[in-house]
Structures are given as structure tokens and as C-alpha cells.
Amino acid sequence: NAGVTQTPKFRVLKTGQSMTLLCAQDMNHEYMYWYRQDPGMGLRLIHYSVGEGTTAKGEVPDGYNVSRLKKQNFLLGLESAAPSQTSVYFCASSFPGQLPRLHEQYFGPGTRLTVT
Amino acid sequence: QKEVEQDPGPLSVPEGAIVSLNCTYSNSAFQYFMWYRQYSRKGPELLMYTYSSGNKEDGRFTAQVDKSSKYISLFIRDSQPSDSATYLCAIKAAGNKLTFGGGTRVLVKP
Numbered sequence: 677n678a679g680v681t682q683t684p685k686f687r688v689l690k691t692g693q694s695m696t697l698l699c700a701q702d703m704n705h706e707y708m709y710w711y712r713q714d715p716g717m718g719l720r721l722i723h724y725s726v727g728e729g730t731t732a733k734g735e736v737p738d739g740y741n742v743s744r745l746k747k748q749n750f751l752l753g754l755e756s757a758a759p760s761q762t763s764v765y766f767c768a769s770s771f772p773g774q775l776p777r778l779h780e781q782y783f784g785p786g787t788r789l790t791v792t
Numbered sequence: 793q794k795e796v797e798q799d800p801g802p803l804s805v806p807e808g809a810i811v812s813l814n815c816t817y818s819n820s821a822f823q824y825f826m827w828y829r830q831y832s833r834k835g836p837e838l839l840m841y842t843y844s845s846g847n848k849e850d851g852r853f854t855a856q857v858d859k860s861s862k863y864i865s866l867f868i869r870d871s872q873p874s875d876s877a878t879y880l881c882a883i884k885a886a887g888n889k890l891t892f893g894g895g896t897r898v899l900v901k902p
Binding site: 726768772786 | 826837889
């Protein structure tokens with residue numbers, strides 16, 4: 677049971693390039709999330725999905741797109757990377773269970789992205 | 793103003809001391825309160841959760857919630873070097889989205 681995995685672990689992009697980050701979970705969780713973490717800013721939600729084929733915007737969605745074609749995978753795309761998108765990106769998943777562990781989120785190890 | 797405020801630290805304590813961490817929040821709709829621990833270059837992991845005012849203990853950790861003051865705390869007793877990490881409070885209303893504080897970096901010195 678690998679939990680939540682993210683690919684790649686590190687990436688350097690030039691401004692204007694595109695890339696896709698892959699998140700995979702093997703816990704059969706319904707909900708998946710993409711966050712970015714910047715110093716002093718905590719984790720900010722980019723996009724999330726409540727099930728296969730559905731996605732929704734989070735707090736900071738601009739410049740990103742997502743897709744959830746399979747229940748176990750959640751992809752985050754950057755169409756035209758900008759230096760402001762330099763960050764650490766975390767994927768998480770959760771199962772809409774019962775109290776008290778309602779919506780406990782399990783996180784992946786992160787992807788460090790630098791845009792020059 | 794951020795919905796959840798947390799002192800970034802760093803907070804440096806000697807081994808065996810009590811670590812005291814706290815967050816304040818502004819949204820009265822928040823109902824569920826969690827603390828995540830994040831080691832360097834790792835993803836956050838859930839440490840404690842509660843959904844009511846009062847104290848909750850789990851081993852060396854105590855989570856405290858005061859809804860009337862919109863204030864939550866985490867205490868770590870008998871701190872160990874392995875407790876050195878960033879601690880993030882996370883709060884949510886009904887629904888599935890969490891709002892995180894900025895995190896407090898803790899360093900426990902042997």
C-alpha cells in the first residue's frame with residue numbers, strides 16, 4: 677500500500693513551458709486535492725475533485741488546470757509556467773467517512789517546481 | 793486578513809520542555825480542528841483532530857479548542873528531538889475543504 681505518490685519529485689521549467697504533475701492514490705479515496713506551499717503561506721488549495729470526472733476550483737486556481745479521468749489519478753497541468761508558480765506542490769486524498777475522522781486528508785511527498 | 797493565523801516561529805526549545813503552539817481563526821462556521829506535522833521535505837501528516845471545545849489528549853500531545861475565543865492550541869510534553877518539524881493547524885467548516893495556517897517551525901535541541 678503506497679498511499680499517495682507524486683511524479684516527478686523535482687522539476688525546473690523555463691517561463692512559458694508546460695508540464696503535468698501526476699498524483700496517484702491506492703486507497704480508493706473519492707476526494708483528491710492539489711495544494712501549493714510557499715514560505716509563510718501554509719498550504720493553499722488549487723483545485724480539487726470529489727469523484728472521477730469531476731473537478732472544482734480552490735483558492736488559487738489561476739494558471740492551472742486539472743483532470744480526474746480515473747478515480748486513482750489526479751493530474752495538475754501548467755499550460756504556460758510563470759516564475760510565480762515556483763513552489764512545492766502537494767497532492768492529497770480523502771474518503772468522505774464518518775466522524776470523528778471526517779475528511780482526513782492523506783498527503784503525498786510533494787513536487788518541488790522551479791520556474792526560471 | 794487571513795482566515796487562520798499562526799506564528800511562523802521558529803520556536804526553539806531544549807529537550808524535555810513543553811512546546812506550546814497556537815492558531816487563531818476568524819470564521820465562526822469552522823467546526824473541525826486539526827493539527828498536521830510536516831517533517832522537512834515531506835508531506836504533512838495528521839497528528840490530532842477534534843470537533844468540540846475543550847481538551848483532547850493523545851500520549852504526549854494535547855489539543856485545546858476555545859470556540860468562544862476562536863483560538864486553538866497544541867501542547868507537546870516532554871519534547872524530543874524527533875518532534876522537530878513544522879506544525880500546521882487546519883480548520884474546516886462543513887464540507888471537505890481545509891483552511892491551513894502558515895505553520896510554526898519547531899526545533900527541539902538535545
